[in-house]
Amino acid sequence: MTAILEASGLNKTFGAVTAAKDINIAVARDEIVGIIGANGAGKTTFVNMVTGWLTPTSGAIRFDGRDITGLAPRRITRLGICRSFQVAQVFMTATVFDNLMIALGIADSHGLAVLKPLRLAEREARADAILRRYRIHEYRDQVASTLPQGIRKLLDIAMAMVAEPKILLLDEPTSGISVEEKFGLMDIVMSALKEDGVTVLFVEHDMEIVERYVGRVLAFYQGEIICDAPPAQALIDPKVIEFVIGDEPQGQAMRERAGLAPAGEGSDA
Ligand SMILES: Nc1ncnc2c1ncn2[C@@H]1O[C@H](COP(=O)(O)OP(=O)(O)OP(=O)(O)O)[C@@H](O)[C@H]1O
Known part of the structure; x- marks a missing residue:
């Protein structure tokens, strides 16, 4: 092994x-x-x-x-090695899409697995793709504080995954x-x-x-x-x-x- x-x-x-x-x-x-x-x-x-x-x-x-x-x-x-916590670590006043964009921005600025900084359009496309993969795209423009618990959890895990x-x-x-x-x-x-x-x-x-x-x-x-x-x-x-x-x-x-x-x-x- x-x-x-x-x-x-x-x-x-x-x-x-x-x-x-x-x-x-x-x-x-x-x-x-x-x-x-x-x-x-x-x-x-x-x-x-x-x-x-x-x-x-x-x-x-x-x-x-x-x-x-x-x-x-x-x-x-x-x-x-990334982690996600028991209580979702999302930005409550931001939309689902903006949460992902923030996470992607942080990953880029820290030089995480993403090799080169993404242009805005690329970053947006990537955020949408991740939201689809975690089946939360329909909540894209909803503010995180208004999400059902399960959807917030999916968002949290999706955000942990942006660093690949x-x-x-x-x-x-x-x-x-x-x-x-x-x-x-x-x-x-x-x-x-x-x-x-x-x-x-x-x-x-x-x-x-x-x-x-x-x-x-x-x-x-x-x-x-x-x-x-x-x-x-x-x-x-x-x-x-x-x-x-x-x-x-x-x-x-x-x-x-x-x-x-x-x-x-x-x-x-
Ligand atoms: N910072 C700390 N200072 C002192 N003792 C600690 C600290 N962190 C953990 N402990 C002690 O270490 C032991 C293991 O704690 P730990 O939090 O790892 O358990 P756990 O299995 O995660 O429990 P839980 O399911 O309640 O989260 C416990 O006796 C705890 O009180």
């Missing part, structure tokens, strides 16, 4: 708290990886170290064969999205990212999303990876069920399926 992202012996401590403990992983190009774990398990710490927001206490991170440990976030973004990253890290892409909308949104996002050949790592608490969209699960517990396996295997792993899924909304169903609880034992509330 040619790894696009490798972490070796990664540790992070905050005083007495160990937020990452001896993390060793290699992610291949085009992989879709789901990062799961209860609150405080170390998911964000891991994402923050990969994106340069935190410097590991020890260990190394390699991206595309190059050591990126401790580089500044902007530098890492320029190399090709090789790796995209997403933080709970369906958080705050209705149950009816979540699969529709993920279908759009995942097919667009697949077309672009992007490697995706995303933090997710919704096990239905994990099961449906990821090829590999990294389960965190107390800063350690306790399971690294495809979802069919990871989601019936007793340790994952005990330390990760138990408290999640679909916990009871998952326990029953793994034979760890009798059917209809009760709700998870």
Whole structure:
């Protein structure tokens, strides 16, 4: 496997708290990886170290064969690792189209993956193409603050993609999205990212999303990876069920399926 992202012996401590403990992983190009774990398990710490927001206490991170440990976030973004946050980072008073134009302008001025500065007409054409790819073109002239949550999320991810990253890290892409909308949104996002050949790592608490969209699960517990396996295997792993899924909304169903609880034992509330 040619790894696009490798972490070796990664540790992070905050005083007495160990937020990452001896993390060793290699992610291949085009992989879709789901990062799961209860609150405080170390998911964000891991994402923050990969994106340069935190410097590991020890260990190394390699991206595309190059050591990126401790580089500044902007530098890492320029190399090709972008992220999108749980709360959409869009300009609320600007239209959808203008948000994309701003993101393209920033990418150009920072010399991100786009090789030469785009002329205005080219930039506009590119913004329209991205809006079509993420199926939000019909909202083109709508102000971001008036958008439904799911559309705002799509806009946010589309904006993260203007820099043409090789790796995209997403933080709970369906958080705050209705149950009816979540699969529709993920279908759009995942097919667009697949077309672009992007490697995706995303933090997710919704096990239905994990099961449906990821090829590999990294389960965190107390800063350690306790399971690294495809979802069919990871989601019936007793340790994952005990330390990760138990408290999640679909916990009871998952326990029953793994034979760890009798059917209809009760709700998870
Ligand atoms: N800046 C910090 N200073 C001190 N402790 C921190 C800091 N950031 C994280 N921690 C601690 O590190 C541990 C891991 O936190 P982290 O935010 O990575 O977990 P998480 O899995 O992302 O949780 P959540 O799902 O709630 O976002 C927790 O015990 C947390 O309190």
